[in-house]
Amino acid sequence: MSHSNSSPSGDREAVLSRIAEALREEAPRHYETLEKPASNSVTAAFREWLPAVGKTRKDQIALFTKQSGNLKTEFAECTSATAAAKEIAALAKKFKWKNIALHTNELVESIADKLPEKLGTLKVDDGYEKSALEACDAAITGCEALVAQTGSVCVTGASSGGRALSVLPPHHIVIAQKAQVVADLPAAFELLAQKYKRGYPSFISFITGPSRTGDIERILVLGAHGPKKLTVLLLP
Amino acid sequence: MTTSATQFQIDADRTTADEPRRAAVRSALGNYKVARDKTESAFASWQHARDAAAAIKYEGVNHLDHYLKEFEEKFTARGGKVFWASNGAQARDYILNLARERRVKSIVKSKAMTSEEIHLNDALEKDGYHVVESDLGEFIQQLKGEAPYHFVFPCMHLKREEIGALFQRKLGSEKTDSPEELTMIARRALRQHYLNADMGISGGNFIVAETGMISITENEGNARLATALPKIHVALVGIEKVVPRLADLALLLPMLATAGTGQQLTCYNSMYGGPRQPGEIDGPEEFHVVLLDNHRTRLLADAEQRDALHCIRCGACLNVCPIFKNIGGHSYGTTYQGPIGSVITPHFRGLQDWKHLSGASSLCGACTEACPVKIDIHHHLLQNRRNAVAEKKVWWERWLWAGFRELMKRPWAYQMAIRLAPLGQVFHPLVLGTSLDPVEPWTKTRDFPEAATKPFHDWWRDRKGVRK
Amino acid sequence: MRVTLFIPCFIDSLYPKVAMSIVQILERLGHEVIYPEGQTCCGQPPFNSGYWDEARDVAARQISVFRDAEVVVSASGSCGAMFKKFYLELFHGRPQEAEAKALSAKTYEFSEFLVEKLGVKDVGARFDGKVTFHDGCHGLRELGTKAAPRELLRAVKGLELVEMGEAESCCGFGGMFAVKYPQISTAMAEVKCNSIIDAGVEYVVSNDSSCLMQIQGYLSRHSPRVIKSLHLAEVLVQQ
Numbered sequence: 051m052s053h054s055n056s057s058p059s060g061d062r063e064a065v066l067s068r069i070a071e072a073l074r075e076e077a078p079r080h081y082e083t084l085e086k087p088a089s090n091s092v093t094a095a096f097r098e099w100l101p102a103v104g105k106t107r108k109d110q111i112a113l114f115t116k117q118s119g120n121l122k123t124e125f126a127e128c129t130s131a132t133a134a135a136k137e138i139a140a141l142a143k144k145f146k147w148k149n150i151a152l153h154t155n156e157l158v159e160s161i162a163d164k165l166p167e168k169l170g171t172l173k174v175d176d177g178y179e180k181s182a183l184e185a186c187d188a189a190i191t192g193c194e195a196l197v198a199q200t201g202s203v204c205v206t207g208a209s210s211g212g213r214a215l216s217v218l219p220p221h222h223i224v225i226a227q228k229a230q231v232v233a234d235l236p237a238a239f240e241l242l243a244q245k246y247k248r249g250y251p252s253f254i255s256f257i258t259g260p261s262r263t264g265d266i267e268r269i270l271v272l273g274a275h276g277p278k279k280l281t282v283l284l285l286p
Numbered sequence: 287m288t289t290s291a292t293q294f295q296i297d298a299d300r301t302t303a304d305e306p307r308r309a310a311v312r313s314a315l316g317n318y319k320v321a322r323d324k325t326e327s328a329f330a331s332w333q334h335a336r337d338a339a340a341a342i343k344y345e346g347v348n349h350l351d352h353y354l355k356e357f358e359e360k361f362t363a364r365g366g367k368v369f370w371a372s373n374g375a376q377a378r379d380y381i382l383n384l385a386r387e388r389r390v391k392s393i394v395k396s397k398a399m400t401s402e403e404i405h406l407n408d409a410l411e412k413d414g415y416h417v418v419e420s421d422l423g424e425f426i427q428q429l430k431g432e433a434p435y436h437f438v439f440p441c442m443h444l445k446r447e448e449i450g451a452l453f454q455r456k457l458g459s460e461k462t463d464s465p466e467e468l469t470m471i472a473r474r475a476l477r478q479h480y481l482n483a484d485m486g487i488s489g490g491n492f493i494v495a496e497t498g499m500i501s502i503t504e505n506e507g508n509a510r511l512a513t514a515l516p517k518i519h520v521a522l523v524g525i526e527k528v529v530p531r532l533a534d535l536a537l538l539l540p541m542l543a544t545a546g547t548g549q550q551l552t553c554y555n556s557m558y559g560g561p562r563q564p565g566e567i568d569g570p571e572e573f574h575v576v577l578l579d580n581h582r583t584r585l586l587a588d589a590e591q592r593d594a595l596h597c598i599r600c601g602a603c604l605n606v607c608p609i610f611k612n613i614g615g616h617s618y619g620t621t622y623q624g625p626i627g628s629v630i631t632p633h634f635r636g637l638q639d640w641k642h643l644s645g646a647s648s649l650c651g652a653c654t655e656a657c658p659v660k661i662d663i664h665h666h667l668l669q670n671r672r673n674a675v676a677e678k679k680v681w682w683e684r685w686l687w688a689g690f691r692e693l694m695k696r697p698w699a700y701q702m703a704i705r706l707a708p709l710g711q712v713f714h715p716l717v718l719g720t721s722l723d724p725v726e727p728w729t730k731t732r733d734f735p736e737a738a739t740k741p742f743h744d745w746w747r748d749r750k751g752v753r754k
Numbered sequence: 755m756r757v758t759l760f761i762p763c764f765i766d767s768l769y770p771k772v773a774m775s776i777v778q779i780l781e782r783l784g785h786e787v788i789y790p791e792g793q794t795c796c797g798q799p800p801f802n803s804g805y806w807d808e809a810r811d812v813a814a815r816q817i818s819v820f821r822d823a824e825v826v827v828s829a830s831g832s833c834g835a836m837f838k839k840f841y842l843e844l845f846h847g848r849p850q851e852a853e854a855k856a857l858s859a860k861t862y863e864f865s866e867f868l869v870e871k872l873g874v875k876d877v878g879a880r881f882d883g884k885v886t887f888h889d890g891c892h893g894l895r896e897l898g899t900k901a902a903p904r905e906l907l908r909a910v911k912g913l914e915l916v917e918m919g920e921a922e923s924c925c926g927f928g929g930m931f932a933v934k935y936p937q938i939s940t941a942m943a944e945v946k947c948n949s950i951i952d953a954g955v956e957y958v959v960s961n962d963s964s965c966l967m968q969i970q971g972y973l974s975r976h977s978p979r980v981i982k983s984l985h986l987a988e989v990l991v992q993q
Contacts, residue, residue, distance in 0.1 A: 276507020
């Protein structure tokens with residue numbers, strides 16, 4: 051009954067044949083088959099039913115701003131890399147940061163260069179000690195996109211320094227550009243499909259606010275395990 | 287030995303009498319309803335979205351072999367390993383052997399109902415592994431030595447004072463009942479585990495066939511941590527979790543969040559498409575996906591109820607179920623609670639032993655109304671009842687319904703029975719409340735109406751006579 | 755119109771006034787009311803218990819009793835749902851399937867009949883009192899009845915309609931469920947009735963007498979003040 055370690059993939063054939071056998075009888079449908087819109091894109095269909103998003107970038111940024119407020123994401127528009135660096139320096143001073151982590155990314159690095167020298171930096175690209183990353187007060191990363199509809203930040207291992215950088219340190223700072231704002235989730239998936247035609251990164255994530263839990267009496271608490279604070283800085 | 291049916295009655299007796307506990311659950315779920323109604327109303331059309339979501343899951347489940355093969359092909363091409371487990375024992379053995387072979391010392395887990403289903407933690411602990419649940423609610427339940435109360439809100443039944451006392455006792459923490467402070471205590475307690483664990487075990491919300499990915503939804507970030515740092519990632523996922531395309535998630539993720547917690551989107555929705563790839567900065571060296579059958583193919587073969595496998599485990603049906611709200615998650619005595627659990631458990635664990643879960647329902651249909659993927663839940667409960675009877679009739683019920691049928695086929699007998707009812711009521715007070723009272727289960731807590739001295743059909747007949 | 759009445763067994767024996775009220779209301783509106791005296795039961799009790807063969811025998815008889823009806827009005831949401839929905843399942847692929855479909859097409863729950871079929875919202879009723887409406891689950895979720903009873907009640911002179919928090923929550927009757935799982939059934943009744951009491955009303959009205967039996971049964975035993983339960987028809991018949 052238990053041992054099938056004879057095959058490294060286990061009971062593959064047995065499971066598949068049970069499935070094939072089971073599917074011989076057709077199952078009733080309990081849903082209405084909806085008409086697909088002309089474009090025939092899978093995601094275009096979803097847009098009809100998901101919450102509405104404005105058409106212009108300005109509308110979308112306004113929506114992202116509103117969503118950020120609800121989610122407790124700190125969102126600010128910065129006129130330049132220098133301005134962004136000022137924002138971050140202010141945070142560093144306020145929260146008495148000693149070390150921040152970052153990754154190889156032109157925009158991120160251009161901002162990090164302008165930060166106070168006494169702030170230690172850890173770049174994760176060439177490998178890192180887990181304990182060293184854990185000791186960092188904040189992480190600065192790029193992103194793939196900002197999703198207006200839900201106020202989400204789309205990151206991948208490729209755009210944002212791997213898997214741990216954006217989740218281990220207690221404050222995650224995202225640097226994005228206006229061109230990266232997309233209307234909705236379908237658009238974000240379309241962007242990823244286009245960009246990573248030749249192969250997706252092994253890690254993709256949609257981050258919607260700082261880490262949270264409602265497990266205790268359904269009371270919202272931020273910073274359960276992931277970052278307690280999420281700051282998104284939008285550059286031109 | 288108490289059967290599960292008897293145990294269910296015993297537990298229901300106790301939990302329905304626990305007024306503070308019921309009130310706590312009602313309050314928690316009342317807040318959920320407000321949040322959910324608000325989020326749902328922002329949809330351009332929630333009802334159409336349900337149809338679209340149902341269609342996606344229908345496609346996935348009804349071509350399950352095709353999509354599982356596609357997933358395996360894409361996933362293994364990137365260095366992932368797929369193990370097909372017919373049952374819980376095979377899945378457990380695979381994971382235990384893997385841990386042994388890789389000399390794993392410490393394991394961190396993010397929420398996986400499949401691991402509850404196959405009692406994985408027990409097996410790992412017996413083999414000497416230290417397993418830590420990282421999801422806050424699961425962490426609390428693990429400390430308490432209890433199963434999860436609800437598969438989305440594992441400790442919704444506990445008050446903050448109880449959790450504070452638990453942490454004091456088990457973690458030696460300072461006395462507090464602030465949810466904020468309690469969460470921080472758990473956060474600190476788990477930190478080292480993330481850093482030290484050599485294996486992270488997760489579940490999976492969706493298996494994406496097109497791109498060979500496992501999608502995991504969470505609010506806390508514990509799954510991200512459990513799958514970023516350890517050398518080995520094992521995902522234990524039911525075979526039915528398939529979706530055909532990555533872009534399908536653009537609809538399913540917001541619906542999972544809306545129905546499950548009333549959020550527009552859960553905090554972290556992450557897709558994992560293999561172990562760390564060449565050129566990537568970090569990530570596990572190995573990623574094993576254990577595909578779990580464990581009687582799912584049996585349910586698949588029941589075409590009438592196959593859509594129960596469309597379930598995305600949002601928990602909405604539990605949240606609206608008056609039975610769940612009054613008896614609580616533990617009374618079900620099994621991994622999957624609430625309406626969907628009452629549908630699938632007879633299939634997974636035996637119809638005759640578990641049919642009572644399908645019987646303990648007023649068939650109100652709130653579950654079916656709430657389900658984001660339009661599973662015909664309450665009708666499946668009815669079908670389970672029919673199937674249980676077709677397999678094996680209960681002796682006294684067989685006589686009852688045969689007698690009922692004979693009576694109802696004879697209008698004269700039916701009318702006579704009704705005429706005799708008031709007479710029966712004259713004598714009822716003599717046995718009221720005693721073990722001889724035929725309606726004692728009713729009269730124990732509720733008054734019984736008086737039978738009218740003149741039934742309607744007599745009134746009608748008399749009136750006809752007068753009119754003539 | 756010639757309206758054929760379907761009066762469930764427990765209304766016949768326990769709440770005949772409900773059926774009498776329906777007759778009076780329909781006649782006042784100028785319709786001819788027919789009551790086939792051979793009707794007994796829709797078969798719901800064995801059906802819900804899983805004894806579909808027995809239910810089918812009872813249902814088959816019931817179908818033949820209503821064969822010649824032009825239009826059928828049910829005094830109960832749950833029994834109406836048997837005619838309208840569950841008979842289609844019971845007789846699927848069987849000789850009586852066509853008859854079952856025909857019956858389903860011409861069956862209406864009482865409030866739906868008045869509002870949707872006859873287009874009547876005001877039946878000229880008068881009822882002084884503060885009232886809340888309980889949505890019976892079968893009517894609400896199997897038949898889609900929600901607005902019709904409320905529109906009828908709002909047109910009643912002197913009646914104040916108040917919504918309770920738990921209007922759509924199941925009362926806990928569920929047929930045999932009420933005696934097979936009495937502790938759960940009572941707990942559900944408690945939640946429902948506390949909501950009724952909190953609404954500050956003197957009357958609770960529903961379109962399903964089995965729900966009313968459960969609700970009144972609990973209220974009579976446990977309510978700190980007198981609250982009476984009434985079927986919608988019993989309110990609409992008052993002048």
